[in-house]
Amino acid sequence: MTNRKVLCEAIISQAGWDKAEREPLAGDASRRRYERLTDPQSGKTAVLMDAAPEVGENVERFVDIAEILQGIGLSAPEIFAQDTQHGFLLLEDLGDDLFARLLERQPELERELYSAATDVLVALREAEAPWLDSFGPTRMAEACGLAFTAYTDVLRDPDPDMAERFEARFEDILHRTTQGPRVLMLRDYHAENLVWLPEREGNARVGLLDFQDAMLAHPAYDLVSLLQDIRRKVPAGIEMRMIDRYIRATSSDDHAFRTAYAVLGVQRNLRILGVFSRLGSEYGKPRYLSMLPAVWDHVMRGLDHPALVPVADILREALPKPTPEVLDQLRDAR
Secondary structure: OOHHHHHHHHHHHHOOOOOOEEEEEOOOOOOOEEEEEEOOOOOOEEEEEEOOHHHOOOHHHHHHHHHHHHHOOOEOOOEEEEEOOOOEEEEEOOOOOEHHHHHHHOHHHHHHHHHHHHHHHHHHHHOOOOOOOEOOHHHHHHHOOHHHHHHHHHHOOOOHHHHHHHHHHHHHHHHHHOOOOOEEEOOOOOOOOEEEOOOOOHHHHEEEOOOOOOEEEOOHHHHHHHHOOOOOOOOHHHHHHHHHHHHHHHOOOHHHHHHHHHHHHHHHHHHHHHHHHHHHHOOOOHHHHOOHHHHHHHHHHHOOOHHHHHHHHHHHHHOOOOOHHHHHHHHOOO
């Protein structure tokens, strides 16, 4: 047995789950690994997170953020046992009713689920985590550079002057449109990281997963993540209603919030364009390449907003449409 396997079995045994049946669960784009543990007698379940520190994972962040979320009445998983030194957590199993799966079976729940998820973001304004890093304009503009290096530069000759010109202009746009109070941002807040828990009440009906990369950011960031979801198409009507719902609930300035939403939509999707391109071309995960057309569409739609005029032409020239031929080129770039 490898040392890591010994450590894994130790935490399971110490928590009293050594007789449990173990089943792998689908992971995400990270290097974390998950298993579902099922007690053969009681039928109770738990989830094991295996997040090795040596590959850059940090379960202490997950523990800290979970405590904050639970403290304001939200449904982060209860932590049954932890070995933060070696990157193991034994967690409450929130079940299989991920929003994305549930809506495939019951599309009539769409408005209820997205309303509940939007209300959770309103509640997050109460969370306090001043020790977290801020995802501000400079950092956001730099993060978009991956759209050039991992997408555009793989498809055509690099143009560093164009990339630098874009970053400088975009940082200026972000400074002008996304200033103000920062709130807790869960960062990957979308239908495959939210679990429907209808037996609970209020905001606790939304189970929260994958929040260890939380930062402080503009309040519109997670709303963009929720409503411009490249894994499932959110109807335009739902998107508009949820933006309205958030603005009303928070008494936000309507024009300023919608402008920030549009700018952050382009920022987030540019970053995803780069990340998913790299996962497909460098790490051999072609399923991420299949999502690039949806990501590109979000970017192009966002560029219609007047606030993005200074970078719109640059991006329209720099980002080739992800046609089947372009996706094949990325796939063969390994």
